[in-house]
Amino acid sequence: MKMTDIEKRVGDFCLRIPELQLESGCIHGLIGGNGCGKTTLAKLMMGILTPDSGRIDREGLNEREITMTTQRPYLMHTSVYENLVYPLKLRGKKPREADVRPWLTRCGLWEKKDQYAGSLSGGERQKLSMIRAMIFKPKLIIVDETLSNLDPDSVELFEQWIREIQAQAAVTWVMISHQLSHICRMCDQIHFLSQGELAASGPARELLKNCGDERLKAFLERESLDLNVRGRKVD
Numbered sequence: 001m002k003m004t005d006i007e008k009r010v011g012d013f014c015l016r017i018p019e020l021q022l023e024s025g026c027i028h029g030l031i032g033g034n035g036c037g038k039t040t041l042a043k044l045m046m047g048i049l050t051p052d053s054g055r056i057d058r059e060g061l062n063e064r065e066i067t068m069t070t071q072r073p074y075l076m077h078t079s080v081y082e083n084l085v086y087p088l089k090l091r092g093k094k095p096r097e098a099d100v101r102p103w104l105t106r107c108g109l110w111e112k113k114d115q116y117a118g119s120l121s122g123g124e125r126q127k128l129s130m131i132r133a134m135i136f137k138p139k140l141i142i143v144d145e146t147l148s149n150l151d152p153d154s155v156e157l158f159e160q161w162i163r164e165i166q167a168q169a170a171v172t173w174v175m176i177s178h179q180l181s182h183i184c185r186m187c188d189q190i191h192f193l194s195q196g197e198l199a200a201s202g203p204a205r206e207l208l209k210n211c212g213d214e215r216l217k218a219f220l221e222r223e224s225l226d227l228n229v230r231g232r233k234v235d
């Protein structure tokens, strides 16, 4: 996906992206402080919002091939199982139990398959939202703080799962997270927003090792990111 000369106002806030290229098949990290515009940018990528000016080239992706998960996922007022089969049915598939069971089993939700989805805990809702996004094999998955309520073992489970999906299918991911260790472990490219501006963008290794941008440097320092101890080792 390529974004060029984007401007988007929401209330008093303005997002400006002169140019952003999301290389296909990569894991992208979208970082920045609260209110800097990450979710607004994600909604533009999804097509939920339209820019006031500028161009978004989705390079042939149609809306059914893009999905987004959020911190407080919207779930249908049905069972866990029905929530999971819905995206498959929507795409004309007739899912059998055998298609769904491994996904629920792996994240520990199979025993809760008949439970009303609205009664799940915050972390369980996020797990269901993640597998609901992954199960229909979209080409672009935007993960907006969806792993924030998960315990460390569950975060590790999903990180491993995402790596396995990448090895098979090379999906494009956009990970929005305040957990920088997670971003460092997972992302090939990082895009840093500061007060509505794209302040830095590039390969994760380069950006985290030699970030030329003072705002990114200050952001990383504030987040107390010790790159050689936590997350990915930068040599």
Ligand SMILES: Nc1ncnc2c1ncn2[C@@H]1O[C@H](COP(=O)(O)OP(=O)(O)OP(=O)(O)O)[C@@H](O)[C@H]1O
Pocket (backbone or CB within 6 Å): 010, 011, 012, 013, 032, 033, 034, 035, 036, 037, 038, 039, 040, 041
């Ligand atoms: N519909 C809206 N009306 C008015 N202001 C909005 C609207 N949507 C977003 N904003 C404002 O736009 C700014 C950017 O919001 P956005 O949700 O994109 O930030 P974010 O980087 O995702 O933040 P966080 O890390 O806190 O989730 C915020 O100041 C927010 O208050």
